[in-house]
Amino acid sequence: MVQPQPTLAAGSNAWITRSAEPVRVAATGALQGMSFAAKDNIDVAGLPTTAACPAFKYVATAHAAVVRRLLEAGASCAGKTNLDQFACGLNGTRSPYGAVPNAFDAAYVSGGSSSGSAYVVAKAEVDFALGTDTAGSGRVPAGLNNIVGLKPSKGLISARGVVPAAQSVDCVSIFARTVGLAAQVLQQAMGYDRDDPFSRDLRLADQPFPAAFRFGVPDNLPFFGDTLAQKAFAAAIDNLQALGGTPVRVPFGPLAQAAALLYESALVAERYTAIRGFFDTHAAEVIEPVRSIVASGCSYSAADLFEAQEKLRALGQHAAQMWHDIDVLLVPTAPTHYTIAQMLADPVELNRNLGAYTNFVNLLDYAALSVPSSLRSDGLPFGITLIGPCGSDWQLADLGQRYHHATGLPQGATDEPLPAPVAIPGLAKSGVVKLAVVGAHLSGMPLNPQLTERGARLLQATETAADYRLFALPGTTPPKPGLVRVPQGEGARIAIEVWEMPVAHYGSFVSLIPAPLGIGTLSLADGSSVQGFVCETLATQGAQDITHHGGWRAYMAARANPISPS
Structure with a gap:
């Protein structure tokens, strides 16, 4: 196949290379007629890959795996977009090809590192775009430009053919x-790739979050003095409550401490490893502060790395406790918005601030979706991010779509209203919902x-994953159990x-459930997930632990027929 000749983009910092003719592979498919852009650390055959470093440039001889899948689905690639050099940054100013402006106000940053991809989507120059996300690069630009940023579960989309930033936590993202x-686009892009060492064959939850869901709100919310962002997030909490959510305060400390490890521990050595061969001989060609950040990874020992990994795992164990009480975590996509001039004057500290709510997500193996929330009184966009456990991608998309369409916002930086x-x-077929019951x-x-x-029918009798404990709740009529998820190795x-229930009757059923019981997401023994009864952890204090019976039915039978003393 003859590849189209690349041309250097002119007149827009958002593009590095535009293809003279759109790159195509298939004429038909699920994405037929759609155009997309690829961040310029993702290979497109016949076009240069620069990672925003001219000295690093090479012409790709093959498509990245994700690009190939999208082209085979009928989409065409319009070219390659600007980024913070080597995907190291969250602001969009760290590029020798120029700072990418915000789509709403050119004085402000676009966010990075996937700055160009976000801009061309917001301006409707393409239908969608690929970014990458290590520390928030697929979310911050979305939040700052009034578009959607889908950060999938790690390994769901192959990263083969992508210049790595920190390979073990990199994700290809979608704008x-x-x-x-x-x-x-995710449906077409995802898929296991045995040639990508970090690809995973993940089974995604196929049921939406409960109609009456619980969302976590961090107990410590820094906005760095930005009162407009603070006000916008307070309104977002109200908006999510209007969709059936109940806010639950969760500790932000473990998440913030995990986030800090990405650049303030030996984990930063992976940044150096990613471009080690080039950096060792061409460090002078790497711009500041990227050069200093990458160079900082050279000084750590293997022992330092193991120490950092152990600390991260410990923080992850503490952070995971929040999933016992919530279905989804809500955070601002970015806590504030800076001008390009402000960012250039203080490029490290202000960049760190932009990642206050993003850096921990990939380190702790979560999925995330940034969606537009409002336009502030100064005209700048404000976005929120919905975060869930690994494999919750479709659930996040379902809730995120409901939230986005309730805002009444236009599409990106256009005047076009949201479609239906x-x-x-x-997600599973509409009209029914699966529900796991454990007790009465x-x-x-x-x-x-x-x-x-309510027309429900029994689908199967099965078991949860071995991560739960069961308690007999005192004072309940009829007697009821409480199912609580516990750390790995402590449950059974x-x-x-x-059961399968018509969704039309689901709301009336959920309304009958008394506290401290509720509906959450249960992990089953076969690795799948389903909505089901869970209990507040606090309510089990002093309750009889009946886990050893293996289930409520066995417990009730034992209680009805106690063994007589010999």
Whole structure:
């Protein structure tokens, strides 16, 4: 195939290279007729890859795996976009090809490092774009430009053919003006790649978050003096409550401490490893402060790295406790918005501030989705990020689409209204919801009629993953258990039943559930996830631990037929 000849972009810092003719592979497919841009650390055959470093430039001889999948789905690639050099930055000014301006106000930063990709999507120059995300580069530019930034679970999209930043935590990300399109692109882009050492064959949760869901709000929310951002986030909490959510305060300390490790520990050595061969001989060709950041990774020992990894795992264990009480975590995508002049005057500290709510996500193996939330009174966009455990990508897309469409915002930096919502491709068929029951709603138990009178049907009897403990809650009528998720190695498998209920009756069913019980996401023994009954951890204090019975039915049978003393 004859490759189109590249041309250096002119008149826009958002592009590094535009293809003279769009790069195509297939004429038909799920993405037929759509155009996209690739961040210029992602290979497109026949076009230069620079990673925003002219001395590093080479002409790619093959498409990156993700580019190949999108081209085969019928999309065409318009060219390569600007970025913070070697994807090291969150602001969009660290490029010899020029700072990329914000799509709403050219005096302000676009966010980075996927600055150009976000800009061309916000301005509707392409339908969608690829970015990369190590510390927030697929989310911060989205939040600052009123577009969607989908940061998938690590390993869901192959990174083969991508110049790495920190390979073990890198993700290829997706920018679009709507959640529906981002999800559609994800469906085509994802897939296991045995030639990518960090690719994973992930099974994604296929049920939406509960109708009555709980969302975490950090107990410490720095906005660095930006009262407009603070006000916008308070409004976002109200907006999520209007969609059926209940806010729950969660400790931000473990997340913030994990985030700090990315640049303030031996973990930064992976930045150096990524470009070691080039950097050792061409360090002078790398601009500041990127050069200093990469160089800082040279001084650590292997022992330092193991120490940092152990600390990260410990922080991850503490942070994971929040998932016992919430379905999703809500944070500002960025806590504030700086001008280009401010960023150039203080490039390290202000860049660090932009990553206050992003750096920890990949380190702790979470999925994330940045969606537009509002336009501030100064005309600048404000975005929120929904964060969930690994594999929650479709669930985040479903909730994110509901949130985005409730805002009434235009698409990106255009005057176009949002289109009608679309079905999220990875979720189970609409019209029914799967529900796991663990106690009084089991078949033959007193509350089972609450299911059957709503047209629910039993799908299977199975078990949870071995990460739960079961308690007999005191003072409940009829008697009820409380199922609580616990750290790995401290739980057991618990017998449950999975039912299917018409979604039209789901809301009325959920309204019957008394505190301290609620609906959350359960992990099953086969590795899948489903909505099901969970209990507030606090309510189990002093309650009888009945985990050893293996399930509520066995416990009730033992209670009805106690073994007589000999």
